[in-house]
Amino acid sequence: MRQSACWGRALALAVVALGCSAAVANAAAYTESIQGDLSGVAASPTPWALELGANPLTGTAGTNLNAGTNDYDLVAFTVPAGLRLDSILVTNYENVDPFALAFFALQAGKPWLDGFGFDIGGNFLMGWSHIDRSMEDVDLLYKIQEHANEPPFDIPLGSGAYTLLIQDIDTTFDYTLTFHVAAVPEPSAAALLAIGGACCFRSGWRRRRATLRGA
Numbered sequence: 088m089r090q091s092a093c094w095g096r097a098l099a100l101a102v103v104a105l106g107c108s109a110a111v112a113n114a115a116a117y118t119e120s121i122q123g124d125l126s127g128v129a130a131s132p133t134p135w136a137l138e139l140g141a142n143p144l145t146g147t148a149g150t151n152l153n154a155g156t157n158d159y160d161l162v163a164f165t166v167p168a169g170l171r172l173d174s175i176l177v178t179n180y181e182n183v184d185p186f187a188l189a190f191f192a193l194q195a196g197k198p199w200l201d202g203f204g205f206d207i208g209g210n211f212l213m214g215w216s217h218i219d220r221s222m223e224d225v226d227l228l229y230k231i232q233e234h235a236n237e238p239p240f241d242i243p244l245g246s247g248a249y250t251l252l253i254q255d256i257d258t259t260f261d262y263t264l265t266f267h268v269a270a271v272p273e274p275s276a277a278a279l280l281a282i283g284g285a286c287c288f289r290s291g292w293r294r295r296r297a298t299l300r301g302a
């Protein structure tokens with residue numbers, strides 16, 4: 088193979104790999120006001136298949152003490168094979184109480200194995216976190232990792248099913264969480280370039296050796 092053709096093929100493969108790993112905007116969206124209130128039933132969290140790109144989840148959750156109602160939101164999201172979940176950004180968190188803390192907990196798989204409200208044992212959780220009004224634009228996934236059970240989970244999350252609990256035991260709140268999903272970069276563009284470089288080096292070496300033998 089000629090060196091120029093060899094490098095050309097390596098670069099083409101690298102471009103393809105970079106293109107596959109680039110995030111695509113506006114993937115799957117779940118909005119409670121459109122698709123319905125998320126399930127509060129442990130046996131059947133609302134399923135949600137994430138897609139490549141930014142997946143916004145918008146809803147309302149929490150407790151209305153005057154009305155005596157609780158809105159627990161359980162979403163069982165799936166990261167498809169070949170993709171990974173890089174982050175869950177708190178895009179929006181609105182609560183009229185400036186001191187209120189919303190509670191988020193994450194577990195692997197479904198159904199929901201832990202409790203609600205005060206009745207959360209924590210043994211089944213990957214981790215949990217509080218969110219308040221100062222924490223917009225933070226990565227909830229890293230906040231949950233700060234309170235991870237042993238062994239702590241890795242970020243990004245790999246393909247599979249997970250369930251997220253969203254609740255507040257004192258107040259109600261509105262939220263938007265944006266799940267950022269990317270392609271697993273395998274093989275990487277750098278690796279393909281390295282393979283291409285090795286290929287070109289070997290073909291050049293063979294040509295030089297053949298030339299020396301023929302001289």
Ligand SMILES: [Ca+2]
Nearest residue numbers: 125147148160
């Ligand atoms: Ca809700």
